[in-house]
Amino acid sequence: MPEQEAAAQHGAPAREVGDFLRRRRERIARRWADAGLFRTVFGVSRSAHDDAAVETGRAVVDALASVAAEGRVADPDADGFAAVRDQLARTAAARSRAGLTAGQVSLEVDALRAPADELLVADLSGRPDTFVRECATALAVLMGTLRLVVTETELRARQEIVERQRPELMEASTPVVRLWRGVVAVPLVGTLDGARSQVVTEALLDAVVQQRARFAIIDITGVPTVDSLVAQHLLRTAEAARLLGAECVISGIRPAIAQTIVRLGVDLGSVTTRATLSDALGHALRRLGADVVAPGGTESP
Amino acid sequence: METAGGASACLPIRSDLDLVWVRQHARQAAAQLGFGLVAQTKLVTAISELARNTLVHGGGGQVECTPVSRAGVRGLRLTFRDEGPGIADLDRALRDGHTRGGGLGMGLSGARRLVHEFEIDSCPGTGTTVTVTSWVTGPPRPREEP
Numbered sequence: 001m002p003e004q005e006a007a008a009q010h011g012a013p014a015r016e017v018g019d020f021l022r023r024r025r026e027r028i029a030r031r032w033a034d035a036g037l038f039r040t041v042f043g044v045s046r047s048a049h050d051d052a053a054v055e056t057g058r059a060v061v062d063a064l065a066s067v068a069a070e071g072r073v074a075d076p077d078a079d080g081f082a083a084v085r086d087q088l089a090r091t092a093a094a095r096s097r098a099g100l101t102a103g104q105v106s107l108e109v110d111a112l113r114a115p116a117d118e119l120l121v122a123d124l125s126g127r128p129d130t131f132v133r134e135c136a137t138a139l140a141v142l143m144g145t146l147r148l149v150v151t152e153t154e155l156r157a158r159q160e161i162v163e164r165q166r167p168e169l170m171e172a173s174t175p176v177v178r179l180w181r182g183v184v185a186v187p188l189v190g191t192l193d194g195a196r197s198q199v200v201t202e203a204l205l206d207a208v209v210q211q212r213a214r215f216a217i218i219d220i221t222g223v224p225t226v227d228s229l230v231a232q233h234l235l236r237t238a239e240a241a242r243l244l245g246a247e248c249v250i251s252g253i254r255p256a257i258a259q260t261i262v263r264l265g266v267d268l269g270s271v272t273t274r275a276t277l278s279d280a281l282g283h284a285l286r287r288l289g290a291d292v293v294a295p296g297g298t299e300s301p
Numbered sequence: 302m303e304t305a306g307g308a309s310a311c312l313p314i315r316s317d318l319d320l321v322w323v324r325q326h327a328r329q330a331a332a333q334l335g336f337g338l339v340a341q342t343k344l345v346t347a348i349s350e351l352a353r354n355t356l357v358h359g360g361g362g363q364v365e366c367t368p369v370s371r372a373g374v375r376g377l378r379l380t381f382r383d384e385g386p387g388i389a390d391l392d393r394a395l396r397d398g399h400t401r402g403g404g405l406g407m408g409l410s411g412a413r414r415l416v417h418e419f420e421i422d423s424c425p426g427t428g429t430t431v432t433v434t435s436w437v438t439g440p441p442r443p444r445e446e447p
């Protein structure tokens with residue numbers, strides 16, 4: 001049991017550190033408010049910033065005090081940390097928004113140790129040297145654990161953001177729009193690996209059916225790479241649209257991509273292509289117009 | 302033979318998301334070396350094909366991406382490695398339109414056309430290694446090394 005070992009190792013000093021943190025709560029919190037970790041976190045005004053930073057500092061000191069009192073200085077799962085996890089997550093998130101890597105944030109947490117250590121040593125002056133050293137060690141271990149907790153919290157938060165964005169990206173990037181009666185279009189943005197290509201196809205084909213579209217335009221201006229899988233996907237979508245009675249037009253093939261497709265050897269010849277989305281719309285409108293005008297023309301007296 | 306200017310990177314190829322990273326990394330590395338837009342696009346497209354083969358046919362693996370230079374010309378070299386089933390008939394796999402799955406079968410042959418140098422080493426049962434190199438200003442003439 002690592003926790004129990006830690007408790008045994010740091011027993012009395014850990015409790016001393018806990019008492020010290022309680023006693024010096026205010027001073028520690030104020031020293032920490034100036035530390036890098038809390039720099040960009042709060043508010044616009046200097047005083048609002050200070051208040052909020054000191055407030056967070058107090059909460060962290062309280063948490064550390066209770067972890068130390070439990071004798072669990074080396075245990076990142078100690079109950080005491082639970083109370084400040086959210087605050088730590090917000091603080092770390094603010095730092096990463098300010099451009100810091102997880103590693104840099106971790107170093108900022110580490111920088112909280114020195115001011116606390118100074119206060120501790122000053123506070124214990126007159127006590128036996130060995131005891132002071134043991135207390136300093138217990139504090140160092142405790143601060144290391146805090147560092148671990150922040151890193152864990154932050155990594156988990158980043159992971160959650162990625163997970164949350166995945167389906168959102170999928171849907172947000174496939175808005176099928178009706179450009180004209182009988183003309184639907186989908187601008188593709190980003191990559192078309194795996195699940196996304198399926199979502200795009202389905203959304204476009206649904207729109208073809210629902211709007212009884214005669215033309216389905218896929219604009220690939222925002223697609224950075226057209227490899228054989230993407231090309232195959234485009235060909236299949238075109239084929240499916242054709243079965244539903246719509247002509248598929250691919251627009252936005254940039255010159256570099258056109259040259260690459262040709263060299264790759266993929267034949268998009270069976271699909272109508274146009275340089276831009278408006279060219280594609282123009283193509284569709286001319287065809288639709290021709291169908292409307294031609295009969296009208298012959299029937300006019 | 303060649304000296305590298307810049308750091309090489311080793312990236313895993315284990316998921317669709319990894320393919321995105323590999324492409325992004327390669328595009329950035331190529332841009333930094335001075336590849337033009339068309340050259341970048343060709344190289345990244347080849348890389349996309351090879352990385353997907355590593356994932357789909359090779360069962361996953363990794364790619365090493367290294368800046369190189371020869372006779373004063375800078376380039377980017379990528380080595381794709383997997384320990385999958387390997388390719389029994391290389392000539393056939395390299396032919397246009399040959400596919401084991403439902404693909405177009407243009408991956409290997411197309412990738413070979415999109416890069417300046419292409420080497421493939423594969424044994425059934427021990428996996429596949431594909432190495433490609435492209436040069437910023439076209440392939441340097443051999444025997445010009447200082």
Ligand SMILES: Nc1ncnc2c1ncn2[C@@H]1O[C@H](COP(=O)(O)OP(=O)(O)OP(=O)(O)O)[C@@H](O)[C@H]1O
Binds near residue numbers: 387401402
């Ligand atoms: N890393 C690999 N490991 C094992 N087999 C491979 C590997 N790479 C390619 N192959 C074999 O070579 C064949 C041709 O590959 P290629 O990339 O040209 O076509 P594909 O992947 O089947 O289809 P496409 O890439 O056009 O979607 C594959 O079907 C596969 O059998």
Ligand SMILES: [Mg+2]
Binds near residue numbers: 353354404408409
């Ligand atoms: Mg392939």
